[in-house]
Amino acid sequence: MSWNSITTANIRLQPAEIALLNNISGSTAICAEILQTVVGEFVEAIQQGGNQFTEDGTIPDVCRPHVINRTRWLWLTEFPQMKVAQTPERAKLNDEAVKFRDQLAAGNTKIAPPAVPVPTGVSLVTISRTGEKKLRRFTWREEEGT
Numbered sequence: 001m002s003w004n005s006i007t008t009a010n011i012r013l014q015p016a017e018i019a020l021l022n023n024i025s026g027s028t029a030i031c032a033e034i035l036q037t038v039v040g041e042f043v044e045a046i047q048q049g050g051n052q053f054t055e056d057g058t059i060p061d062v063c064r065p066h067v068i069n070r071t072r073w074l075w076l077t078e079f080p081q082m083k084v085a086q087t088p089e090r091a092k093l094n095d096e097a098v099k100f101r102d103q104l105a106a107g108n109t110k111i112a113p114p115a116v117p118v119p120t121g122v123s124l125v126t127i128s129r130t131g132e133k134k135l136r137r138f139t140w141r142e143e144e145g146t
Contacts, residue, residue: 003058003114006039008032011072024079025127030073038071045104052113060111063104064095073097 012102013021021027042063049051061066073094074081103109 003054003057003060004064005058006035006064006067006071007033011035011075012068013085017076018081020081020085021079023125025082027075027079029077031071034074034078035067035071038067038074041070042067042101044103045101046111048105049103049107049109049111051104051107051111052117054114054116054144055118056116058114060114061109062109063100066100069093070101108133 008028011031012080039059042059043053043055046060069090073090076085076090100109104111
């Protein structure tokens with residue numbers, strides 16, 4: 001799996017929707033801001049889930065459709081003029097994206113690491129302990145310090 005960036009050009013809309021958005025001042029800048037926020041949401045969820053992540057604006061391809069669907073929904077709901085484009089199907093796609101993001105954050109979905117992950121200072125390799133656990137038993141006097 002590879003990690004790639006997403007641009008506002010990847011947020012596909014119908015020609016009529018594009019024409020409506022072109023008549024709204026600043027709509028493209030808002031899309032870019034929403035996209036950056038959504039990418040951040042997914043990268044943070046990947047990190048919270050215990051997966052390796054990167055901060056270069058790329059996301060794993062498995063997250064790509066979810067990032068696009070969530071960005072599209074948030075973009076369309078930003079403007080009252082776009083009410084006609086806020087279909088139940090798109091709302092469902094957004095809900096599925098949120099559900100997938102939450103699964104990532106809970107650690108239920110494993111993600112292949114990026115080519116250059118962010119160094120976390122935490123070793124991802126664990127060595128299991130072998131042998132019997134040695135428990136130390138204390139008497140009442142030792143615990144109370146008398």
